[in-house]
Amino acid sequence: MSSPEPMSSPEPILEARGLVKKYGQVVALNGADFEIYPGEILAIIGDNGAGKSTLIKALSGALQPDEGEISLGGERINFRSPRDAQRAGIETVYQDLAVAPALDIASNVFLGRETRRRGPLGSLLRLLDKRGMRREARRQFEELGIGVQSIGEAVGNLSGGQRQGVAVARAAAWARRLVIMDEPTAALGVKETGQVIDLIKRVRERGLPVILISHDMPHVFELADRIHIMRLGRRVAVVTPKTHTMPEAVAIMTGATPSELDNVLAKKGSPE
Amino acid sequence: MGPTRTLQLARRLITAPTVGPFIALVLTMVFFSLKTDRFFQAQNFSLVLQQVMIVGVLAIGQTLVILTAGIDLSVGTVMALGQVIMTKLAVANGVPVVPALLLGVLTCVGFGVLHGGLVTGVRLPPFIITLGTLNIAFALTHIISNDLTFTGLPKLELFWGRTFSISGTDFTYGVVLMLVLYALAWYGLNQTAWGRHVYATGDNREAARLTGINTNRVLLSVYTLAGLTYGIAAWLLIGRTQVGDPNAGQTTENLDSITAVVLGGTSLFGGRGTVIGTLIGALIVGVFRNGLTLIGVSVIYQYLVTGILVILAVSVDQFLHRRNG
Ligand SMILES: Nc1ncnc2c1ncn2[C@@H]1O[C@H](COP(=O)(O)OP(=O)(O)OP(=O)(O)O)[C@@H](O)[C@H]1O
Ligand SMILES: [Mg+2]
Numbered sequence: 001m002s003s004p005e006p007m008s009s010p011e012p013i014l015e016a017r018g019l020v021k022k023y024g025q026v027v028a029l030n031g032a033d034f035e036i037y038p039g040e041i042l043a044i045i046g047d048n049g050a051g052k053s054t055l056i057k058a059l060s061g062a063l064q065p066d067e068g069e070i071s072l073g074g075e076r077i078n079f080r081s082p083r084d085a086q087r088a089g090i091e092t093v094y095q096d097l098a099v100a101p102a103l104d105i106a107s108n109v110f111l112g113r114e115t116r117r118r119g120p121l122g123s124l125l126r127l128l129d130k131r132g133m134r135r136e137a138r139r140q141f142e143e144l145g146i147g148v149q150s151i152g153e154a155v156g157n158l159s160g161g162q163r164q165g166v167a168v169a170r171a172a173a174w175a176r177r178l179v180i181m182d183e184p185t186a187a188l189g190v191k192e193t194g195q196v197i198d199l200i201k202r203v204r205e206r207g208l209p210v211i212l213i214s215h216d217m218p219h220v221f222e223l224a225d226r227i228h229i230m231r232l233g234r235r236v237a238v239v240t241p242k243t244h245t246m247p248e249a250v251a252i253m254t255g256a257t258p259s260e261l262d263n264v265l266a267k268k269g270s271p272e
Numbered sequence: 273m274g275p276t277r278t279l280q281l282a283r284r285l286i287t288a289p290t291v292g293p294f295i296a297l298v299l300t301m302v303f304f305s306l307k308t309d310r311f312f313q314a315q316n317f318s319l320v321l322q323q324v325m326i327v328g329v330l331a332i333g334q335t336l337v338i339l340t341a342g343i344d345l346s347v348g349t350v351m352a353l354g355q356v357i358m359t360k361l362a363v364a365n366g367v368p369v370v371p372a373l374l375l376g377v378l379t380c381v382g383f384g385v386l387h388g389g390l391v392t393g394v395r396l397p398p399f400i401i402t403l404g405t406l407n408i409a410f411a412l413t414h415i416i417s418n419d420l421t422f423t424g425l426p427k428l429e430l431f432w433g434r435t436f437s438i439s440g441t442d443f444t445y446g447v448v449l450m451l452v453l454y455a456l457a458w459y460g461l462n463q464t465a466w467g468r469h470v471y472a473t474g475d476n477r478e479a480a481r482l483t484g485i486n487t488n489r490v491l492l493s494v495y496t497l498a499g500l501t502y503g504i505a506a507w508l509l510i511g512r513t514q515v516g517d518p519n520a521g522q523t524t525e526n527l528d529s530i531t532a533v534v535l536g537g538t539s540l541f542g543g544r545g546t547v548i549g550t551l552i553g554a555l556i557v558g559v560f561r562n563g564l565t566l567i568g569v570s571v572i573y574q575y576l577v578t579g580i581l582v583i584l585a586v587s588v589d590q591f592l593h594r595r596n597g
Contacts (some may be wrong), residue, residue, distance in 0.1 A: 061480055083484040098482035100472035102543050107468055112484035163444035266478045 004045065011074060013200040013209055014059060014090075014178060019068035021054050021233075028054040030233030036178070041200065041210045044219040045253055046230030052213045053095050055230065056180050059211075061085035072177075089176030093167045095183050095213075101156030106130075106137040108155050109170045123179050140173040144199055161192035168196055172203050178213040179203050185219070197223065216248045229253050233257070274352035289537045289545065292588075293552040296535070304563035314441040321447045324558035326512060328349075328450045328551060329505040330525055331532040332457050333384075333498030334398055335550045338533050340474040340494050341542025342391065346383065347502055347527030349409040352518065354506030356413050359422035359516025362429060369426040376480040377503030379555055383409065384499020388492035400508075402424060406526070413518050422516030432511030446508045453501065457547040475543025531578055532557055534585045543591050556581075 012035035021029040021055030029051050036042045044052050058065045066269075070077055072088055079085045099108050111131045116122030117129045134151050143153070146169050161236065164187060171179050175254055181200070185193040200223060214220050218260055220227060221241045229237045229252050235254050279300050304311040330347045338345045358376030361367040390401045392516070400468055432446035461467035472480040473490045481487045536553030538545025557578060564574050 035275060081486070082482050083486065086484045093376075094482050096479070098476075098479040099544070100468075100475050100483070101481065102471050102475050103468060111468065111472060111480075114468065116465070126466070128463055130466075153486070 006244065011038075012036060014060065014070070014072050014164060015068045016055075017068055019055065019058055019065045019070075020049075021058060021065050027233050029058065029068075031068070032230070032233060032237050034059065035229065036209050036211060038063075039117035039207055039209055040225040041204055041212060042225050043227045044211060044213045044230060045215070045217075045220060045227060047254060048251075050198040050230040051233040053077060054233075056092065056182055056211060056213065059085075060090055060180055062092070062094070071193055086112075086174070090178045090180065091175035092173035092180040093164075093184050094101055094170045096151065096266075097163060097167050097184070099137060099155050099163055099167055102154060104152045104154050105158075105262055106134040106151045108166055109140065109173060110134075111170075113174070119219065137173075141169055144169055144172055144202060146195065146199065160187040162190060165195065168199055175203070175208055176209070178209050182213045183215065184212070185214065185216065193219075217250065217266065221246055231255050291551045293535060293537050293549050293556065297552050297559065300559050300561070300563070304559065304566065307563070308566050311563055316562070318443055318447075318560045319360050320562045321450075322341075322444055322512065324554050324564060325446045325450050326505055326509050326521065326534060327525055327528040328554040328558065329453055329501055330529040330538075330552050331550045332453055332547060333501035333547065334529040334533050335547050336470065336494045337398065337498050338538050338540060339529075339542060339545055340491055341477070341540075342491075343401040343402065343530065343540070344387065344398065345499060345526055346387075346406040346409055346494075347498075347505075347529050348522050349381045349406050349413065350380050350499070351502045351506045352527065353383075353409045353413045353416070353520045354503050355520065356422075356516055356518050358506060359425055359510060360417060360430060360553050362426050363422045363424060363516070367424070367545075369428045372426075373429065375505060377500065379495060380503030380506060381499040383502070384496040385492070385593060387499070388495030392488040393494065408511045411520070411556050414449055417516070417518035420426060423514075423520070425510065425514070425516065427586055429507070429510050430514055432508045433514060434465070434511070436500050439577055444511065446511050449508065453504065454547060454551050459463055461547055462468060468488070468495070473542075494591070508573070528554075528557055528578070529580075531585075532583055534589065537585075537589075539589050539593060540586065541589070552594055574580050 011165060014034070014036050015033040016032065016226045019029045019032045019034070020027070032051065032055055034055060036054065040080060044055070046052050054063070057063045060236065060249055061082045064078075064080065070079075077088070079088070085092070093158065100111060113134075116131045117127045121127040138151050138254065146165050155166055158166070164184060167180065168184050170176065184200075185196050197219060200210055200212065210224065212220070227239050227241070227244075227249060228235055229249060231253060232255075236255075239249055239252070280373035303313070310316060330351060334344055334347055354376040357379050358372050358568065360371050361375060387398065387401055387405065390396050391398055404420050431515050432449060433444055435442040437443075437445050461470060469480065469485045469490045472483070472485055472489045480490075510516060513520055532554035533545070534540065534547070535556050536549030536551070540550060560577055560581070561574050564577065565571075
């Protein structure tokens with residue numbers, strides 16, 4: 001494959017080969033390959049049902065592929081649950097937002113990794129350090145430039161956009177190696193979309209690579225270093241905003257007639 | 273601090289989920305106080321507490337299960353089985369009292385583990401699983417007891433029925449144990465990470481799993497702890513009835529425990545509710561039963577009233593659930 005790679009570091013941080021995932025008759029992934037390099041924003045685009053969400057779920061431990069292999073930093077891995085991926089430093093914002101509406105913002109940020117009080121109160125009585133978690137959550141929100149009214153507000157009372165903000169902030173706050181975002185701006189207004197995009201840039205400034213699934217081509221072309229194009233459960237091409245235009249990327253994505261596709265690819269040269 | 277702080281606190285209090293059930297409890301008590309002089313008396317309250325004790329403890333387990341969007345139809349029969357094992361072993365088999373009690377409790381815990389294992393492993397609906405174990409526990413109770421009632425029980429088995437006196441009013445130790453168990457459940461649900469995972473799992477199991485919570489472990493712990501509360505309730509039941517009766521504590525307890533949870537404002541959809549609400553709910557059931565008896569309404573009407581109450585409470589739950597999405 002002759003996909004463009006960053007010159008600086010040729011070793012992918014996360015890599016997958018030949019992933020297959022079937023749901024009964026439906027083949028969601030049909031031998032998909034994938035790689036992301038340190039420090040880059042990789043956009044994944046593709047039509048509805050192309051297998052984008054299934055791919056990132058396989059990468060984040062949310063599901064186990066039927067076939068294929070995944071390696072992290074060059075080592076074969078087998079995430080059996082999202083928790084395994086989190087332990088390896090990979091944080092994910094899923095398309096169907098994974099938040100707990102009954103719990104407040106701080107509790108959501110710390111969900112699954114709560115901190116306890118120091119001393120016997122924490123170790124013996126397992127008492128939560130609620131104040132400490134709130135303080136820390138507030139600090140993280142400030143650092144990421146997300147404004148929230150009250151860190152003690154139940155997430156169920158927030159607007160869709162604010163909820164998304166919480167999910168994105170949680171991922172950004174905990175990720176140590178990689179952030180995955182599945183359509184993080186799907187439900188958002190113009191202003192909130194802008195905030196999430198700023199947030200993604202800030203995550204990259206921290207040196208973390210980001211996988212971004214989006215249907216919003218202008219944003220994809222604004223943000224992405226490389227664009228992974230999916231069709232019918234496979235990666236059909238990897239392009240960059242420098243080498244391809246939006247209509248070209250869309251043509252590959254929608255599988256314009258073979259000859260047209262060939263034309264586009266012959267000119268730019270990055271088929272699989 | 274400032275007035276905003278006070279306002280916030282006031283808002284919290286008004287919107288607190290236990291406020292509705294609490295008002296309902298107060299109204300019920302006012303109603304019966306007006307109807308009969310015999311209701312509003314310390315000795316009668318003590319009696320209500322004793323009557324509530326069994327269902328109250330069962331309802332703690334039921335609350336945990338319902339918070340995870342499950343339901344347990346077997347609570348009463350599992351408790352009855354535990355009780356028969358405790359008493360039969362001690363009286364008929366000559367087992368020392370401590371192992372007899374332990375084996376009874378362990379049987380109930382075993383049922384909890386079984387429920388949890390089937391819910392997480394085979395992914396069967398809790399409704400069906402516990403309908404099955406309801407029948408299994410019912411059958412085992414009668415097989416093991418041979419339909420005999422066990423009397424002449426060792427002192428320790430009767431302990432929770434013993435009373436102490438506060439300014440002339442007698443309270444049983446069992447009531448104290450019930451309150452302690454409520455305090456423990458409150459602590460676990462509100463002050464520990466486990467509690468948050470219970471709420472998150474109940475609200476949306478898949479979302480909780482995606483955030484990195486081991487939802488299977490949470491569910492298993494919930495059903496196991498629920499089994500433990502049924503085991504403790506079995507011991508309390510012996511204290512209350514002073515015998516091991518295979519016909520004690522059956523389906524009435526199943527329904528009453530669910531009634532208490534629902535009246536207490538816990539959502540059958542999971543993820544929302546409080547154990548304090550359940551205590552209030554159990555008290556509402558107890559006060560109704562007690563009050564209706566005092567004013568001479570037959571037992572059949574008590575069922576009628578609780579049935580209507582449950583449907584009302586579930587309707588409110590459904591309404592709130594629809595509104596909040
Ligand atoms: N849990 C599931 N059970 C059955 N089929 C599934 C399941 N998840 C995904 N699929 C199917 O797999 C295919 C790929 O789905 P996927 O969600 O990965 O697409 P996508 O590219 O993320 O689409 P979208 O842009 O709409 O989010 C679809 O045909 C979908 O219907
Ligand atoms: Mg998707």
